[in-house]
Amino acid sequence: MYLSIFCFLLLWAQALTLKNLNYSVPEEQGPGTVIGNIAKDARLASGERNRKSNFRVLENSAPHLLDVDPESGLLYTKQRIDRETLCRRNPKCQLSLEVFANDKEICMIKVEIQDINDNSPSFPSEQIDIDISENAAPGTRFPIASAHDADSGENGLKTYQITRDDYNIFSLDVKSRGDGTKFPELVVQRPLDREEQSHHTLVLTALDGGEHPRSGTVQINVKVIDSNDNSPLFDQPSYIVEIPENAPSGTVVIDLNATDPDEGTNGQVVYSFSGYAPDRIRELFSIDSKTGVIKVQGEIDYEESGIIEIDVQAKDLGPNPIPAHCKVTVKVIDKNDNWPSIGFVSVRQGAISESAPTGTVIALVRVTDKDSGRNGQLQCRVLGNVPFKLEENYDNFYTVITDRPLDREVQDEYNVTIVAKDNGIPPLNSTKSFTVKILDENDNAPRFTKPVYLLQVPENNIPGEYLGSVLAHDPDLGQNGTVSYSILPSHVGDVSIYTYVSVNPTNGAIYALRSFNYEQTKFFEFKVLAKDSGSPHLESNATVRVSVLDVNDNAPVIVLPLLQNDTAEIHVPRNVGVGYILTTVRAVDNDYGESGRLTYEITDGNEEHLFEMDSVTGEVRTVHPFWEEVTPVAELIIKVTDHGKPKLSAVSKLIIKAYTGSPPEGEPRINEEQRHWDMSLPLIVTLSIVSIILLAAMITIAVKCKRENKEIRTYNCRIAEYSHPQLGKSKKKKINKNDIMLVQSEVEERDAMNVMNVVSSPSLATSPMYFDYQTRLPLSSPRSEVMYLKPTSNNLTVPQGHAGCHTSFTGPVTNTTETPVNRMSIIQVGNPIYIHLSCNPSVQHIASCSS
Numbered sequence: 001m002y003l004s005i006f007c008f009l010l011l012w013a014q015a016l017t018l019k020n021l022n023y024s025v026p027e028e029q030g031p032g033t034v035i036g037n038i039a040k041d042a043r044l045a046s047g048e049r050n051r052k053s054n055f056r057v058l059e060n061s062a063p064h065l066l067d068v069d070p071e072s073g074l075l076y077t078k079q080r081i082d083r084e085t086l087c088r089r090n091p092k093c094q095l096s097l098e099v100f101a102n103d104k105e106i107c108m109i110k111v112e113i114q115d116i117n118d119n120s121p122s123f124p125s126e127q128i129d130i131d132i133s134e135n136a137a138p139g140t141r142f143p144i145a146s147a148h149d150a151d152s153g154e155n156g157l158k159t160y161q162i163t164r165d166d167y168n169i170f171s172l173d174v175k176s177r178g179d180g181t182k183f184p185e186l187v188v189q190r191p192l193d194r195e196e197q198s199h200h201t202l203v204l205t206a207l208d209g210g211e212h213p214r215s216g217t218v219q220i221n222v223k224v225i226d227s228n229d230n231s232p233l234f235d236q237p238s239y240i241v242e243i244p245e246n247a248p249s250g251t252v253v254i255d256l257n258a259t260d261p262d263e264g265t266n267g268q269v270v271y272s273f274s275g276y277a278p279d280r281i282r283e284l285f286s287i288d289s290k291t292g293v294i295k296v297q298g299e300i301d302y303e304e305s306g307i308i309e310i311d312v313q314a315k316d317l318g319p320n321p322i323p324a325h326c327k328v329t330v331k332v333i334d335k336n337d338n339w340p341s342i343g344f345v346s347v348r349q350g351a352i353s354e355s356a357p358t359g360t361v362i363a364l365v366r367v368t369d370k371d372s373g374r375n376g377q378l379q380c381r382v383l384g385n386v387p388f389k390l391e392e393n394y395d396n397f398y399t400v401i402t403d404r405p406l407d408r409e410v411q412d413e414y415n416v417t418i419v420a421k422d423n424g425i426p427p428l429n430s431t432k433s434f435t436v437k438i439l440d441e442n443d444n445a446p447r448f449t450k451p452v453y454l455l456q457v458p459e460n461n462i463p464g465e466y467l468g469s470v471l472a473h474d475p476d477l478g479q480n481g482t483v484s485y486s487i488l489p490s491h492v493g494d495v496s497i498y499t500y501v502s503v504n505p506t507n508g509a510i511y512a513l514r515s516f517n518y519e520q521t522k523f524f525e526f527k528v529l530a531k532d533s534g535s536p537h538l539e540s541n542a543t544v545r546v547s548v549l550d551v552n553d554n555a556p557v558i559v560l561p562l563l564q565n566d567t568a569e570i571h572v573p574r575n576v577g578v579g580y581i582l583t584t585v586r587a588v589d590n591d592y593g594e595s596g597r598l599t600y601e602i603t604d605g606n607e608e609h610l611f612e613m614d615s616v617t618g619e620v621r622t623v624h625p626f627w628e629e630v631t632p633v634a635e636l637i638i639k640v641t642d643h644g645k646p647k648l649s650a651v652s653k654l655i656i657k658a659y660t661g662s663p664p665e666g667e668p669r670i671n672e673e674q675r676h677w678d679m680s681l682p683l684i685v686t687l688s689i690v691s692i693i694l695l696a697a698m699i700t701i702a703v704k705c706k707r708e709n710k711e712i713r714t715y716n717c718r719i720a721e722y723s724h725p726q727l728g729k730s731k732k733k734k735i736n737k738n739d740i741m742l743v744q745s746e747v748e749e750r751d752a753m754n755v756m757n758v759v760s761s762p763s764l765a766t767s768p769m770y771f772d773y774q775t776r777l778p779l780s781s782p783r784s785e786v787m788y789l790k791p792t793s794n795n796l797t798v799p800q801g802h803a804g805c806h807t808s809f810t811g812p813v814t815n816t817t818e819t820p821v822n823r824m825s826i827i828q829v830g831n832p833i834y835i836h837l838s839c840n841p842s843v844q845h846i847a848s849c850s851s
Helices: 279-284 683-711
Strands: 017-026 034-037 055-060 064-070 073-076 094-101 105-114 127-133 142-143 157-163 168-175 180-188 198-209 215-225 239-243 252-255 268-271 285-286 293-296 307-316 324-333 341-347 361-368 378-380 389-391 395-402 413-422 427-437 452-458 467-470 483-487 501-505 509-512 525-534 539-549 557-560 567-573 581-584 586-588 596-604 611-613 619-622 633-642 648-657 753-758 821-829 833-839
Touching: 034 413, 034 525, 055 064, 064 094, 094 341, 094 361, 094 581, 127 557, 157 168, 157 180, 168 198, 198 285, 239 252, 268 285, 279 307, 293 341, 307 427, 341 413, 341 427, 361 378, 378 389, 395 833, 452 467, 483 501, 567 581, 581 648, 596 611
Parallel strands: 017 105, 127 215, 239 324, 452 539, 567 648
Antiparallel strands: 034 073, 055 094, 064 073, 094 105, 142 180, 157 198, 168 180, 198 215, 252 293, 268 307, 285 293, 307 324, 341 361, 361 395, 378 413, 389 395, 413 427, 467 509, 483 525, 501 509, 525 539, 557 586, 581 619, 596 633, 611 619, 633 648, 753 833, 821 833
16 A cells, blocks of 8 residues: 655644645455554654543545544545545545544545556447448548546556458547547548448447456447538637636637538538537537537536537538537636635634633634635634634634633623635635633622611511611622622620621621610611632622611600609699699600600690690699689699600699698698709708718729729619629629619609619629610609619710719719709618619719629
8 A cells, every 4th residue: 555644744823733644545445444544654742641642533525435543543444435436537536534633733634546447448339330421531530439437547548449341441540638538530541432332340449558458349330321522621620718617608609610612401511519529518518500609508617627628510411421520628717706615623622711811722723715816815814803813824724812811701702703705806705603602710809789788677676687688799600709798797885796687698688686776776887798609719898887766665654743553642722823833744755856755735634724734844834813713623634645656655643732821741832942942951961871871882892893803893874785794703694674673762853853763683783784774764753663774885975965864983972063962862672772863964973883
């Protein structure tokens, strides 16, 4: 087996190599015949260690005949190859393959199918009949139908032989056409005499050129007839014309002219193609039998044949005509009628990372054009504004590479379109596309939709209630774009934010972990962290501000006058006149805003309109000068209503009694001076004594605390939430509602004074606690009313607009105003100690206590 290897190296797109290999194989070989070893013949590298060689056929002109073993690289036949069937018209039979070896090298393989002498020449018919006029001059030639041999080259038709008759009247002259085919002509050697012999039988033998020649024969029957003396004659024996390819049907190729000097039918010439003209000629052209005009009737294709030869004969209509012959050579002019062809030799499998560097190879492309000259010269480019470009390599091979950085978030898929345009006039262009998908990298951090989220929640909410959501977007995909949420560590006061709220790590939903009290906490804020699941992960944070909305959850509490069983008796002197202030009703409401704004009114018992009540100050005045005569005892139903939604109210009964002379025992005399005096002197003295005793106790406790903890604990009445660590090694003890309560003082206060009654329980004796009062406390109220305090931290300030009730026991008590001094009373009832504090609204004090 003949092997010819033409191999060259071309550095292409990261060490890609192109090699040419030429093989040949005789036809009729059985399946499995090895033609060559590509790996050995192309001297391919063995590849990486422990990695098998691989061969992939990119293009195969005859996949049913040839194939390549993907592991060994052996080129072999798949079935018997019949060259005559495969390449009927082509003298050179060649198959081509493109093999991609070891994912690095491309081998361009051409396999020539060698002809063997397995076909004998054959004639189109079993006998040939020729009529020859008896006056045919010696040298007259008669073309004979050619024999056909399917073999080519040396095995093809070589020559013809004729078996002459006894008289040697005929001879054989073998001629060749422009395409190399041979055809015989019967030549008259001697004058014919029909009367002497009217029929001649000859045997024509066709021989091929094989090592063992094969032959075919046909019988020629020559009939001698009386002849026409003159034959037609062409102007010249051959003509050369040019015609563009794809010339439309009916285009005139040439107008032939043959003359015959005879008259009548003997001189009337008819034209036709020669009897041995190929069928393809009759498909492409037509000839007018009367005029000799040859026209186009088929599709002329330059790529099929650039030169076409037409054999034409002309004969007269006389008896025994002798035809004349000429050859018309048609040169086909190439036109730009073939579109460029784009083929993808190799395209990158899978997606390309958006972090791929510029110059990364995406595909290998080959562009061809069947036209020649300028019509076959190509220009290629990538269509559109995409981050790819073409680089020309060799023999119409191009590589598609990246020419700028990729960003999947801008575009995650590209439709890369290759445009190939030739230089013909007009130019033709073709396009072909493939898709490039971009693989995501974690190059984007989550981004919140807002830098600050404002959430609102009404107080007294249910723990676990949904407050709102935060949302962060990450344009990355998969784990790189999967966002999880968490709360960054922080504190509200001294309490961890993790006891206030929680966040759903998946959807960013924020939930309350406790019930909020507006009077204790009006707002708080924290930071939420958004983190993706990439490696390494990226993160960002946003601030969440939660505002607690006030709810009308506290009903008014009447603190003045002092009530027993919601009833108070007011003793009023007779003849006080109109406008006399009988009493001032005071109520407190722990709510704020409209929910804490109160309205006073008389709802019942004033049918005679003897009294009126100021809706704002709560003062009850006389409006009738002789009210005591109308009714010496009046029972008024007083209602105090806030302005919240829904409205809450408190109701009490005032019994107005008129008296003459001194007021009843235990009832202070009501006059203008007493109206501006808060308490009697004995009460002031008592309060002072109690204050001194408490001050001494606090100093003693402070010294003890300092000795144990080296720090002084303070008692703050303002702060509502704080859990203080136990002193020493004692266990922390919770404070329940039964530990602390408020009780009412027995002393009636005319003005709106702040009274704090603190009940101390033995359970509070081991740790200092801090308490917060958000509203003014009543001076007097029924003993049945109970209020609870909550522990809190000691770092909050007293809101403006509320009277403080803070008495410092760490130093001497000072009174900063001219108003009556503050008073404190201690009432011992069983085990608990009841401490009654009376505070001036304009003075702020700090009380610190520990046991």
